[in-house]
Amino acid sequence: xxxxxxxxxxxxxxxxxxxxxxxxxxxxxxxxxxxxxxxxxxxxxxxxxxxxxxxxxxxxxxxxxxxxxxxxxxxxxxxxxxxxxxxxxxxxxxxxxxxxxxxxxxxxxxxxxxxxxxxxxxxxxxxxxxxxxxxxxxxxxxxxxxxxxxxxxxxxxxxxxxxxxxxxxxxxxxxxxxxxxxxxxxxxxxxxxxxxxxxxxxxxxxxxxxxxxxxxxxxxxxxxxxxxxxxxxxxxxxxxxxxxxxxxxxxx
Numbered sequence: 001x002x003x004x005x006x007x008x009x010x011x012x013x014x015x016x017x018x019x020x021x022x023x024x025x026x027x028x029x030x031x032x033x034x035x036x037x038x039x040x041x042x043x044x045x046x047x048x049x050x051x052x053x054x055x056x057x058x059x060x061x062x063x064x065x066x067x068x069x070x071x072x073x074x075x076x077x078x079x080x081x082x083x084x085x086x087x088x089x090x091x092x093x094x095x096x097x098x099x100x101x102x103x104x105x106x107x108x109x110x111x112x113x114x115x116x117x118x119x120x121x122x123x124x125x126x127x128x129x130x131x132x133x134x135x136x137x138x139x140x141x142x143x144x145x146x147x148x149x150x151x152x153x154x155x156x157x158x159x160x161x162x163x164x165x166x167x168x169x170x171x172x173x174x175x176x177x178x179x180x181x182x183x184x185x186x187x188x189x190x191x192x193x194x195x196x197x198x199x200x201x202x203x204x205x206x207x208x209x210x211x212x213x214x215x216x217x218x219x220x221x222x223x224x225x226x227x228x229x230x231x232x233x234x235x236x237x238x239x240x241x242x243x244x245x246x247x248x249x250x251x252x
Contacts, residue, residue, distance in 0.1 A: 091128025
């Protein structure tokens with residue numbers, strides 16, 4: 001069975017059609033989901049999903065697009081929720097310099113990210129990291145915070161060397177919906193060559209759709225696993241077994 005390591009079942013339109021979404025996923029042998037929150041507004045929704053469905057796991061944090069929500073009150077609430085829900089991990093946090101056009105905006109993202117990294121370190125939780133045009137800065141923050149609890153480098157699109165830098169810091173590499181785009185050669189190379197013990201698979205549904213004018217769907221995870229299996233000359237169930245095992249190491 002497959003484990004979607006990054007899927008926003010807490011966001012529209014998936015949450016409004018959850019029963020149908022879960023059934024369609026089940027039909028493709030997708031059995032588990034890690035659902036990351038992005039801002040205080042969806043933390044409780046995400047926690048409730050994990051409490052309602054035993055095959056859904058939660059992560060909560062402030063995404064770099066939502067640094068307007070970053071303040072002491074939010075951090076205190078985040079700490080309280082992590083403290084009272086010991087199985088929840090930190091995420092989705094990180095840096096997105098495609099959305100930061102000034103040094104002040106970059107610095108705000110870095111401050112928000114490092115505050116959450118330090119909290120994850122204090123609570124001994126792994127973290128799901130969003131890293132767009134900011135891999136080097138993300139890794140600098142991880143070193144500066146002496147964060148050693150690992151997690152997932154979400155929606156990876158870099159080189160083997162960048163993947164190895166994340167792995168060195170204890171992170172798994174999230175391979176996802178970019179594989180559904182035939183022109184994405186770099187990620188196909190990663191999917192073929194990266195040792196499976198360092199890999200998890202994800203959709204990021206309803207985001208990162210490979211199809212114009214359509215929302216991404218969790219049931220695309222099966223096709224992602226099949227593509228990786230084709231590149232590695234094995235069966236998709238082999239990919240499912242190893243990546244699911246990798247995920248359970250993160251969340252338990």
